[in-house]
Structure formats: C-alpha cells, structure tokens
Amino acid sequence: MSLPVIRVSIVEDDEAYCSILRQHLDQTEDIRCISCYHDPQQAINNLPTDQPDVVLMDLNLPGKSGIECIAELLIRMTALQAIMLTVFEQDEQVFAALEAGACGYLVKRNSLSRIADAIREAHEGGSPMSANIARMVVASFRRDPSQQPLSPQESEVLARLAHGDTYAAIAAEMNIAVHTVRNYIRRIYTKLHVHSRTEAVAKFMSQKHH
Amino acid sequence: MTMMRTVLFLLAGAWLGRAAATEPLTLIRPQASFFSGSDASFARVVDGIAAGPEGWSVTGKQEEAQSLVVTCARPVEAAELDISLFFLAGRPFNYLAEFHLAFTTDETPSLQSTWRPLEILRFSSEAATLQRIGSSALRASKIFYNVNGSVPDEIYRLTAALPGKKATGFRVTAQPVVISAEKNLQGLSYYAPYDFTMTEFRVAIHRRDTTNIALHCPVRSSHPLYRNADGTFMRPEALTDGLPATIAHPGRLTPAQEFFFEIDLRQIVDIDHIGLRNRGDEQFHRLSRLKVALHQAQAKADARADWQGIVRADGSHPAAGALEIVRFHHGIGTFRGRYLRLSSEAVEDYTPQLAEVEVYPKTTPQVISIKGDGKKLDHQSTLEIPPGIRRIEMQWEIPQKAPTDGALFRWRIRGQSDEWVNSRSRVIEFPCPDVTGAVFEAQVLHSDGQWDQSLFQLPLIVRVHWWKNLWLRIAMMTIAFLIAIGVGMLWSRYRTARQVAALKAEAALANERARIARDMHDDVGGKLARLAMLGDLALHQDAISAHSSFQPLSTMTDGIREVATELEQVIWSLKPNHDCLHSLARRIYHYAEEFFSGTPIHCSFGSMQQIPDGISLTPETRNALFRSSKEALANIIKHSLASKAHIDIAWSDGQCLISIMDNGQGFVVDEASVSSYKNGLTNMRQRMGSVGGSFHIDSNSRGTTVRLGWAQP
Numbered sequence: 001m002s003l004p005v006i007r008v009s010i011v012e013d014d015e016a017y018c019s020i021l022r023q024h025l026d027q028t029e030d031i032r033c034i035s036c037y038h039d040p041q042q043a044i045n046n047l048p049t050d051q052p053d054v055v056l057m058d059l060n061l062p063g064k065s066g067i068e069c070i071a072e073l074l075i076r077m078t079a080l081q082a083i084m085l086t087v088f089e090q091d092e093q094v095f096a097a098l099e100a101g102a103c104g105y106l107v108k109r110n111s112l113s114r115i116a117d118a119i120r121e122a123h124e125g126g127s128p129m130s131a132n133i134a135r136m137v138v139a140s141f142r143r144d145p146s147q148q149p150l151s152p153q154e155s156e157v158l159a160r161l162a163h164g165d166t167y168a169a170i171a172a173e174m175n176i177a178v179h180t181v182r183n184y185i186r187r188i189y190t191k192l193h194v195h196s197r198t199e200a201v202a203k204f205m206s207q208k209h210h
Numbered sequence: 211m212t213m214m215r216t217v218l219f220l221l222a223g224a225w226l227g228r229a230a231a232t233e234p235l236t237l238i239r240p241q242a243s244f245f246s247g248s249d250a251s252f253a254r255v256v257d258g259i260a261a262g263p264e265g266w267s268v269t270g271k272q273e274e275a276q277s278l279v280v281t282c283a284r285p286v287e288a289a290e291l292d293i294s295l296f297f298l299a300g301r302p303f304n305y306l307a308e309f310h311l312a313f314t315t316d317e318t319p320s321l322q323s324t325w326r327p328l329e330i331l332r333f334s335s336e337a338a339t340l341q342r343i344g345s346s347a348l349r350a351s352k353i354f355y356n357v358n359g360s361v362p363d364e365i366y367r368l369t370a371a372l373p374g375k376k377a378t379g380f381r382v383t384a385q386p387v388v389i390s391a392e393k394n395l396q397g398l399s400y401y402a403p404y405d406f407t408m409t410e411f412r413v414a415i416h417r418r419d420t421t422n423i424a425l426h427c428p429v430r431s432s433h434p435l436y437r438n439a440d441g442t443f444m445r446p447e448a449l450t451d452g453l454p455a456t457i458a459h460p461g462r463l464t465p466a467q468e469f470f471f472e473i474d475l476r477q478i479v480d481i482d483h484i485g486l487r488n489r490g491d492e493q494f495h496r497l498s499r500l501k502v503a504l505h506q507a508q509a510k511a512d513a514r515a516d517w518q519g520i521v522r523a524d525g526s527h528p529a530a531g532a533l534e535i536v537r538f539h540h541g542i543g544t545f546r547g548r549y550l551r552l553s554s555e556a557v558e559d560y561t562p563q564l565a566e567v568e569v570y571p572k573t574t575p576q577v578i579s580i581k582g583d584g585k586k587l588d589h590q591s592t593l594e595i596p597p598g599i600r601r602i603e604m605q606w607e608i609p610q611k612a613p614t615d616g617a618l619f620r621w622r623i624r625g626q627s628d629e630w631v632n633s634r635s636r637v638i639e640f641p642c643p644d645v646t647g648a649v650f651e652a653q654v655l656h657s658d659g660q661w662d663q664s665l666f667q668l669p670l671i672v673r674v675h676w677w678k679n680l681w682l683r684i685a686m687m688t689i690a691f692l693i694a695i696g697v698g699m700l701w702s703r704y705r706t707a708r709q710v711a712a713l714k715a716e717a718a719l720a721n722e723r724a725r726i727a728r729d730m731h732d733d734v735g736g737k738l739a740r741l742a743m744l745g746d747l748a749l750h751q752d753a754i755s756a757h758s759s760f761q762p763l764s765t766m767t768d769g770i771r772e773v774a775t776e777l778e779q780v781i782w783s784l785k786p787n788h789d790c791l792h793s794l795a796r797r798i799y800h801y802a803e804e805f806f807s808g809t810p811i812h813c814s815f816g817s818m819q820q821i822p823d824g825i826s827l828t829p830e831t832r833n834a835l836f837r838s839s840k841e842a843l844a845n846i847i848k849h850s851l852a853s854k855a856h857i858d859i860a861w862s863d864g865q866c867l868i869s870i871m872d873n874g875q876g877f878v879v880d881e882a883s884v885s886s887y888k889n890g891l892t893n894m895r896q897r898m899g900s901v902g903g904s905f906h907i908d909s910n911s912r913g914t915t916v917r918l919g920w921a922q923p
Contacts, residue, residue: 017740024747087735088778089800108739109774112746132800135818164803164814 006123009035009052011043024112040064059086071100081122095136103127134161157184234414236283243277261298265409272398272405277383285376290416295366298409303401305364308385310347319379332369352400373477417611420657424569428474436461449567457489459563470553480546485568490531496563498527499556504547517543573654574664576607592669606636621652646672727784738774791825795859816858834901838894842870842916850874868918876909
C-alpha cells in the first residue's frame with residue numbers, strides 16, 4: 001500500500017540545517033521535501049506556485065520574521081498548514097506564530113522522527129494543543145477582552161488542557177466524544193486567528209502600498 | 211526476520227557445501243584420435259549428462275587403440291580424483307574392454323602432449339568385473355550370460371591419485387583386446403561390432419571421509435614379520451589398513467637395532483600430526499620407546515632423517531587401544547617427508563609393535579570467495595571491507611568431506627570475539643565486525659578429532675562512514691565540550707557584567723544580558739540543533755540494521771540535546787523579563803510537561819490564575835526554585851514508580867509554595883534517612899536554604915510530596 005505523499009517546503013536561512021532536514025524527510029516514505037528557501041521573500045513569491053501541503057517556517061529569518069511570512073502566506077493559501085521552527089522555546093514568539101495561523105511549533109533540536117510526526121499530524125488537520133499552549137491561550141483571552149469570547153464549553157476544554165488532562169480524559173469528564181474535544185480546540189484556534197489575522201492582513205496590505 | 215534469513219542461509223550453505231563435494235569439474239574441448247558420428251554427438255561426451263544415445267564412439271576403427279583427450283576448464287589440484295566412465299547409450303554390452311588413464315600438465319592438452327599415467331587406487335563397475343592390469347590400466351571381463359535377460363548399462367567408477375600436480379587435461383586410451391585368435395579379430399569391446407559408446411567422461415575431486423593420508427599406503431618391513439601359529443606371517447600393511455584389530459611386529463629373533471617399518475605416503479607432505487594406535491587386546495606396554503623418523507627419499511636404514519623423535523622415551527605407554535598423538539615438537543627437524551620409519555629403542559622383543567599408523571597432513575583452510583552484502587570482495591593478504599557492509603559471506607575450500615556430525619573447521623574473529631565458531635558448512639556468514647584490525651582465523655578439524663595446528667589468518671580492515679570515524683566523533687565531542695566551556699565563560703562574563711552593572715544602571719545590565727542571550731541563541735543554539743540533527747541522520751542511515759546501531763553515536767546525539775536543553779535554560783534565565791514568578795511558574799509547568807512526555811507518568815498542573823504579575827525574583831532565587839523543582843521531578847521518574855504526578859505553584863500572603871506530588875511507593879522519612887536518602891534531596895535542601903527558602907518532604911507508601919517554600923523578603 002502506498003501512502004499519500006505529504007508535500008513539504010522548508011523556509012530556513014541556516015542552509016546546513018535545512019539540507020540535513022531535507023535529506024531526512026526525503027528518507028521517509030510519506031513525506032517529500034519539494035522546495036527549500038533561505039530567503040523569506042522568495043518563499044512568499046514561490047510557495048503559492050509550489051503548493052506544499054505543509055510549510056516548516058523558521059522563526060528568525062533575515063529581513064522578515066517567520067510569523068509575518070506565515071500570516072502573508074495564509075492569506076493566499078488557505079489550505080496551507082504552517083509549522084513554526086524555533087531554536088529554543090520562546091513563549092512570546094511561539095504564541096505570536098499561533099495567533100498568525102501556525103498550527104504548531106517545533107524546537108529545532110527535536111529529533112527528526114518527532115519533526116516527521118508533527119508534519120503528519122499537521123497534514124491530518126490536527127492542531128494539537130499542549131498544556132503550555134493552553135496556558136498561553138488562557139492568558140491571551142484574559143489579556144485582550146476585544147477578542148471574540150469563548151463559549152463555556154470551550155473555556156472548560158481550555159482550562160482542562162492547561163491542567164494537563166488528555167483529550168480522552170477531557171471527553172470523559174465532560175461527557176462528550178474525543179472528536180468533539182478536537183472540534184472545540186479547532187474553534188478556540190479559529191477565534192484566536194480571526195482576531196490576530198485581521199491585524200496581520202492590515203499590516204501586510206499597508207506594507208504593499210508603500 | 212534476520213534470524214530467519216540466517217537460518218535459511220545456513221541451510222543453503224550446508225547444502226552447497228555438500229553439493230560442492232561431488233560437483234564434477236567442467237571439462238571442455240574433447241579431442242579424439244578418431245570418432246564416428248557428428249562433432250555435436252561427440253561433444254556429448256563432456257556435456258554433463260551421463261545418459262543419452264550419443265558420445266564418444268569409434269565405429270569403423272575399433273581394431274586399433276583410440277584415445278580421448280579432455281581439457282579442464284580450470285586446472286585441478288587434488289590428492290585424489292573420482293573419475294567416471296559412463297556407457298549409458300542403451301547398448302549395455304558396448305563398454306570398454308581395456309583402457310588406461312593419463313593426465314597432463316601441459317598448458318594446452320592435446321594428443322601430442324606429455325602424458326603421465328594416472329594411478330588408479332580403487333575401482334568399481336556395474337555388470338562387468340574390472341581387473342587391474344597396471345597401476346593406471348584396467349581390463350573388464352566379458353559378460354557371458356545373464357539370468358533375467360537384462361544387463362544394466364555400464365558405469366566404471368574409479369578413484370585415482372594425482373600426487374602434488376596440477377592437471378590440465380585427462381586422457382582415456384581404449385586398448386584393443388583379442389576377440390578371436392583364429393579369426394585374427396581384435397576389438398575395443400567384447401560384443402559385435404566391437405566398438406563402444408562412452409556417453410560421458412566425468413572427473414570430480416575426491417573427498418575422503420578421513421584426513422588420514424596413510425590409510426591404505428604401502429608399508430614394508432626391513433625383515434619378515436612375526437610368524438603366526440598357522441604358519442602365515444604378519445603383514446606390514448596391517449599398520450595402514452584402517453583396522454585397529456590387526457597388528458604388526460617383528461619376530462623374536464629379528465635384530466632389534468636393524469628392524470624398521472617404512473610407510474610410503476606416496477608424496478612428500480608437510481605433516482600436522484601422526485597418530486600411533488596401540489593394540490587393544492594385550493601386550494600394549496610394547497608401544498614404548500618407539501622411534502619415528504621422516505625421510506624425503508627412500509634411504510638406507512642409518513640415513514639421517516629429516517625429522518625424528520622418540521615416542522614414550524620414558525618407558526611409559528599409551529592405554530590399550532589409545533591413539534598416541536605425535537607432533538613436530540616431539541622430535542627434531544622439519545616435520546615433513548614421504549617415508550615414515552618406525553623402529554624400536556626398547557630392549558624388549560617383538561617391538562616395534564602397534565596396530566595402526568595414521569598421518570594427518572598440515573591442512574590450512576583456503577578461502578575461495580568473499581562477499582559483502584552479496585557483492586564480491588577482493589582480498590590479498592588483507593581483506594578491506596568498504597563502509598556500510600553488514601554481512602560477510604565466505605566460501606571455503608577444505609579438502610575433506612564434512613563429517614555427518616561434528617565440525618569441518620572452526621573460525622573466529624580475533625580482536626572482536628576470541629571464541630571459536632565450529633562450522634560443518636563450507637559457506638559461512640557473519641555480521642561485519644565493527645572494529646578494524648581484527649584478524650579472521652580459521653582452522654581445520656582432522657577426522658581423528660584433532661585441530662590442525664596451522665591457522666588461516668586474514669586481517670580485516672573495516673572502512674567506516676565518515677560519521678562513524680572515531681576522530682570525527684572525538685572532534686564533535688570536543689566541540690560539545692568547548693561549547694559547554696563557552697557557556698560557562700559567558701555565564702561568568704555575565705556575572706562580572708552583573709557586578710559592574712550593579713554599580714551602573716540597571717538598564718545596562720539588562721542590555722548585556724539580552725545581548726548574551728541573543729548571541730548564544732543564534733549561534734550556539736543553532737549549531738547544537740544542527741549537530742543533534744546530523745547525529746540523527748547518521749543514526750537513521752544505520753538504523754536499517756537496528757541491532758548494529760552504534761551506541762556511542764546515539765549517546766553523543768542525546769548528549770548534544772542535553773547541552774542544548776541546558777543552554778536553553780541559561781538563555782531563558784538571562785532574559786530580564788523572566789525575573790518574575792509568573793514567568794517561572796510557566797517555565798516549571800512547561801518543563802514538567804516536556805519532561806514526562808513519553809513516560810508512563812501522567813502529570814497535571816495547578817492553575818496560574820492565583821499568581822499575580824509583577825512578583826520579581828532574584829536570579830538566585832529563581833534558579834534555586836527551578837533547579838529544586840527539576841530535582842524533585844527527576845526523583846519521581848527515578849525512584850517513585852508513580853503513575854501520576856501533580857505540580858502546583860501557589861502564591862498567598864507574600865509566600866510562594868511549590869508542591870510536587872506523586873502517587874508512587876514513597877520512602878521512609880525519618881530525619882536521618884531524608885538527609886542521607888539521595889544527594890538530590892540534600893541538594894534541594896541546601897539550594898532552598900541558600901536563598902532563605904524551605905524544603906519539606908512527606909512520604910508514605912501512597913506517595914511523596916515535596917514542598918518548596920519561599921517568602922518575599
């Protein structure tokens with residue numbers, strides 16, 4: 001049985017890291033690296049033509065942050081799943097990337113197999129939410145009352161995630177199905193994006209007019 | 211899977227080994243003084259198929275001697291050859307009446323080559339009776355009648371000696387016999403029209419069951435032997451007849467100093483050991499003070515031997531029926547020769563006296579071909595194994611037959627594992643050694659159960675992929691080490707900077723910290739991530755054979771990841787905006803989440819809601835709280851056997867309380883055992899003490915709770 005191949009692009013200015021990652025991904029059966037960009041502007045110009053399923057986006061790119069790149073790309077490519085790559089955990093930037101529409105983030109020292117797993121998960125449409133992210137989301141909604149408020153169920157899911165409960169445990173506690181938990185998580189992300197993406201778009205448009 | 215493949219391969223190897231023992235030599239270019247029929251039908255004589263209507267036939271010229279010459283595709287060297295002459299054309303009476311065999315060492319064998327007689331040692335046939343008329347010639351009997359009306363087709367099976375020569379071709383000469391003197395009729399077979407059809411001529415290397423080359427060799431004695439009661443004499447051949455029950459010794463009046471037995475081994479051989487078998491019935495004390503001498507040429511009784519030694523010079527004797535092993539160090543000289551002489555140094559009558567003499571030639575196994583993962587590898591005095599090879603296969607030439615049980619030879623890789631591996635198969639397979647400079651060694655087992663003293667040795671040079679190179683590994687570890695030192699230096703620079711900054715503005719310090727954090731983040735962090743990733747890639751490329759994956763490489767990769775995690779922690783604490791409890795709490799929660807992911811322990815977290823923003827911590831306090839929490843988490847994994855853990859960071863009345871709980875097995879908590887339980891607990895206590903904090907541990911069989919307390923000054 002041949003698996004459907006996940007087409008991946010990498011945007012990363014560290015050429016050595018990029019080439020090692022590419023080599024590895026090409027060794028998996030189900031992931032193909034179709035393009036690599038070291039320059040963010042080139043990536044923004046070419047990725048809509050390349051049509052990758054998933055893009056791995058470095059956080060610190062020369063001239064433009066990966067967060068901005070993700071925001072811009074998602075305007076043109078709505079089906080794109082973007083994963084942020086960071087050297088170290090940096091809560092602020094990671095959260096900014098999630099707000100901009102990234103569906104997850106990876107620390108660069110993560111093992112190659114973990115990176116491949118994250119790509120598969122992103123491709124299947126899951127935006128997993130760890131306890132750490134949940135805590136950041138809670139803080140975000142608390143900080144900014146202009147955001148579309150969360151429903152009581154969404155709030156409860158978020159609180160339980162922050163507490164460290166598994167999806168299965170949350171489903172059992174709330175008497176709902178696991179996929180419903182996933183739906184709530186997706187909706188929480190959407191509310192997060194709707195708010196911040198309009199900002200990103202506004203920023204993008206204003207830059208274009210200059 | 212791999213195991214299964216190995217087993218299948220060994221089975222296949224055993225089969226091949228067996229088949230190789232009887233595999234006929236490839237014979238090409240048949241030529242004859244005359245043949246009837248087409249070239250194609252004549253060529254059938256060496257087509258590898260024993261039966262068929264066609265082959266070498268001489269119809270029309272059957273009154274003269276006729277010769278067949280065949281060429282060996284590859285020159286053959288063997289002590290003994292199995293030669294078969296097939297007459298399976300459905301004309302059962304048309305077998306050769308008389309023939310002799312010869313071989314040549316000429317480069318291109320033809321009828322004009324120099325031909326030497328091939329000594330026929332043993333022979334058998336189907337219907338006719340073969341009779342020796344010379345050392346290399348046989349005559350078949352005429353079959354006069356048969357009972358059931360059917361005579362089987364004829365096959366002659368011979369074993370011939372090829373002493374120390376490399377034969378390039380063989381010749382069969384059919385000799386005419388007199389059919390009728392009155393009619394002056396001669397023919398090459400007994401039945402009209404007195405011709406024959408040899409459907410196949412076949413040669414194969416003979417494999418003996420025994421490695422004793424003295425078996426059936428001619429023996430002579432200098433004087434007549436002991437006269438038996440029935441008037442017959444003992445026969446010297448008793449010493450090489452293979453039967454331990456037959457003995458030989460001189461008579462009583464034979465002058466002891468002059469008497470000797472002499473065994474002709476038919477060729478000069480290097481000897482591994484000689485076995486002297488004592489008689490098993492009585493008088494076995496007579497195998498004592500036996501002089502054994504080896505000569506290259508047949509010489510007078512007092513000729514100087516190439517090697518000589520005295521067995522049981524002390525007058526002792528082997529047990530009844532036992533085999534006395536004689537090796538080169540039991541005498542003086544070169545342990546080789548053709549003629550083996552036995553005489554007695556004992557004063558006793560009827561000596562030398564023994565049942566059997568066995569001679570085992572020095573036999574070193576020879577490797578025919580070596581393959582690495584199925585591809586041929588060349589070898590000279592060493593074997594160079596290219597990188598990435600996983601399995602080595604070797605095919606061996608060992609002259610004797612594999613015994614039905616027990617080994618044919620044994621091998622080992624000295625330098626990797628010095629243990630011998632016995633093998634019955636001529637094909638062996640083993641994983642490529644992971645060390646270079648090891649030496650492959652092999653040794654033959656003789657049929658008497660003695661290992662040959664000579665060793666086949668082949669040094670193995672194992673080439674490795676560059677990332678497996680030791681120096682590269684050392685270099686990478688050095689890099690990691692230097693990075694660690696660099697971090698230390700940066701940290702101390704930071705501390706110095708801090709002291710300076712304490713005197714200057716708070717902002718300058720913050721800037722410096724941010725700069726250091728950025729530098730390390732971008733350069734060191736990125737490089738570490740790359741190294742870890744490179745390690746992964748190398749591991750992955752090797753992971754196909756998981757069992758041979760190289761431990762140091764994965765240990766190094768893990769080490770690099772740990773350095774990176776440590777660095778992350780340093781960078782995190784360098785950032786001025788993390789100098790608050792809120793930030794620390796998030797950090798500890800996140801660390802615990804990562805720490806327990808992939809373990810069977812499920813970790814849950816307290817709420818952050820009660821922790822207000824803006825509670826500042828000194829780097830020392832923050833460090834003490836974070837490190838102590840880490841230690842407590844590590845203890846849960848190492849000691850608790852818990853399935854659940856919970857961390858709660860709370861703030862009330864100017865006090866911070868971190869509780870770390872598990873539902874594990876706990877441990878005894880009297881004050882003495884706590885302080886001595888693990889260095890870790892002592893560390894936590896000291897750390898917390900150094901910043902004016904508190905440390906409490908509560909433990910029973912239902913779990914352990916560690917509480918770290920700190921009050922705002």
